[in-house]
Amino acid sequence: MTDFLTVLLIFMLVSAVAAIHMRSLLSAVIALGALGFASALSFLALGAPDVAIPQVLVDVVTLVILIRATLGRDVKTTSGLRDTSGIALSVALLILFGIFAIQAARHLPPLGHAGMHAEANKPVSLPPGADFDPAAPSHFYIEKGPEVTGSANTVTAVLLDFRGYDTLGEATVLFTALVGAVVLLRKRSRSVPSLPSGAGAPSSPGEGGAAS
């Protein structure tokens, strides 16, 4: 399992670097697609078909949207990096971040023994008939989930019953993003002939003074 994941991850890293450094936007988007499919594949391998299916679908949608944004534009290539001094600082911070993150990750339990599978998070004892003691809630989801919710798929049980409130939030996020996108791409934004924007526009000193 570890080997398979490692190979996939290296592939993902390569496509990530490619997506960032390719000059053509379209190739970059396609590299991102490769990354997404690799990650869906690793979800399948990790026993998460419930995540893999939406991941593939979301990838397709993301690709369609991103390709729509890149096709037919005058400039297809990127013009490189930002100014170098800022880059140097951020790379330094990034290396610092990497060191600390890897340090922290080394203190995670090993693969297959994290989260609910960690020794410390196992339920203490389960005397028959006693209340379930969820040291980690996932034990409850797996052992009691199907009975108490009637959903054999415990992921769905978590999503829609135990933590349905999160899913309401998720649907709301999608709604928000959609309303936001529709608002941003509307034809006219102001109903009075455009107020002069005071901030950075030196060309508009006080015209339309008595707009009320």
Added chain:
Amino acid sequence: MADLNLLPLAVAIPLAAAFLVPLVPKKSRALANAIALLASVGLAAVVLYLLGRSGSYAVGGWKAPVGIELRLDGLSWLMLAVVAGVSLCIVLYATRYMDHYTARGKFYALFFLMIAGMCGVVITGDLFNMYVFLEIAAIASYALVAFGCEAEELEASFKYAVLGSIASSFVLLALALLYGRFGTVNLTQLAGKIGSASEGAKPLITFAKVLLFVGFGLKAALVPFHAWLPDAHPSAPAPVSAMLSGLLIKTIGVYALVRLAFTVFGLTAGDKVSVALMTLAALSILAGNVLALAQWDFKRLLAYSSIAQIGYVVLGIGLATPLGVAAGLFHLVNHSVFKSLLFLNAGAVEQATGTRRLDEMGGLRERMPVTGATSMVASMSIAGVPPFSGFFSKLLVIVACVQATSVGPIRYVFALVAVVGSVITLAYLLKVQRHGFFGKLRDKWRDVREAPFMMSSAMVLLAVACLALSLLWLPGVRELILDPARKVLVP
């Protein structure tokens, strides 16, 4: 338990309004306005009903670590009350202000989604749920910043969205690390497990702490992370600026930061995180105030000033002494009110004159008496002039600084910064008053008219609140509102 039955409505009401409003036909502005006002009033009523109650609410009837827990205590009630009260005034104002924009229904939808997100963050007792509602509020605010679709609004919004997404991903990374080690995301359970964690978990906990600190620091715009705020806040339409500066950075920034620092990571007076928080706060006060002094754009000046005032709030709370926390929370409430008011004033002026440049205004007090007078009240309050609420909260923050012996001698530096900061604040607000509202009326502003009734009444309400909030510190009132909130963080 039973008496918390209405708690989920604090999220459900704004959500229902947000889902309903886009269904209203474009022509019927009045209906959209009515839904918006009704939802705000409903939210305020729910919050009033919840006054003095506290406890835990199991969503879906699943007990805490299995299901999502909502928590109501003094602190979350205080934040809910601020959100409900200030947003009610802002909705009142927006009913007329948004006449200048199209897509009113979608504006209200995004506006209420933002309120729902903030309420959700405030009442949740679950880290992942907090992340979800944080994102609702954040995404709605990205869209609202760009609402006018002008070039600089879009640019500001993009910058804000990028930094905001980085912040959110840091929060999620911290959550993943904590989950990997402790197997839970419930805040209470997490706090227990972190408290009894072995030595081996320390680097992981420290890193998660740093990630959360940076993530919420970005959302709260503390100084090294403030770059997005001076662009994003002024660019938005006035009611949105008021929401962002008055409420959003406090609920999804300061509140979340403080809640996690105190209840999950057990922050105590004088520990490293507390000193780090106060150092950033002091930097924010200095940098925000000095940069504000140099601005000539009314709203941009206010945005920089927000950075400084958030500094006071965090300085007070970061002390982790009873007086400090109470003072910080007091200032948080005050700042929500007067900064929203000032942004609404700026919006009224911009709508009437078409400019935000202070050097182009002058003498507007004659033509816009209500706006002038309310902005005067807000300015005096924020600058800390005695009878107004801002004076008391700033004074208390400074006193708390001096008294916090556990912090060591550096506390005098913090106190000094706070004093210097309020002098500079006074200076730039005098600048606003002198150039904007006093002085000689320019000829081109002869025909300027006062803002419509709905807008003025919103401003008057907030101005009255500015004065009334001084009462929060009175014994009797304090025990009802500020003390329960303070006790949540420090006994």
Added chain:
Amino acid sequence: MNGMSTVVKTVARWVIGFILLVGLWLVAYGHLSPGGGFPGGVVIASGFILLVLAHGGRSADRVFPRPVARVLDSVGALSFLFLALLGLWVGGEFFRNTIQKGSPGRLHEVFNAGIIPFANLAIAVKVSMSFVVAFGVIAACRLRAGGAFESEEED
């Protein structure tokens, strides 16, 4: 946008039924096998997107007008919220799964999971309509740099 060649149109017409079927299956059996409202909704939406791509925006609008999608989007979200509030109303708690569920021996039946299938359905409606609208909006706007902003979105 007049759409693509007749071959594509014909194939699309054949395939779309199949896509919708898969989508509905994912929704209906989301709690018994991998899937659920979200992936099901996206699959259903992809059927409509295929329709738009193959037949062009105009004719697709005739089959499925965007304002209707907009309304259904809100309705989906509202009905999910309604299910949550139903729990508050009937069961005393927000999101309580009030409908009869989890009867012993009936674990793998569709309607034995309380509100879950209905919640899946609400989410599927919401998600699919969201994507139809989002795709429509992004596909419909043709921008020319600095020039007029062409978008089919009224206000």
Added chain:
Amino acid sequence: MVYCLIILLFAVGLYGVVSQRNVIKVVISLVIMEHALNLLLVVLGYGKGGAAPIRVPGESPAALASRAVDPFPQAMVLTAIVIGLGVTVLMVAIALRLYQRYGTYDIAEMRRLRG
């Protein structure tokens, strides 16, 4: 090892966000960061048996518990995927509008705002 590679992937995305000038590239980099986070969460839920946490007919709770992976991170990742998609859609919309205003996707050429 697996954790380190995932963190590296996250860092690559972060590097892209801070270094790239092209708006679309910034969005792509953010998507890469999301991928890394989603993968990290699912990997943390992995358990010995590696089976999907779905009860098959006739199986006992204990049997499922012994072979299944953790369903909770999967539920969280599903939510996170949708949130990520929402952010992407919104940012592409902003990018399209920016393109219309400036005629470019290059951030360095959009400098209406002062510092």
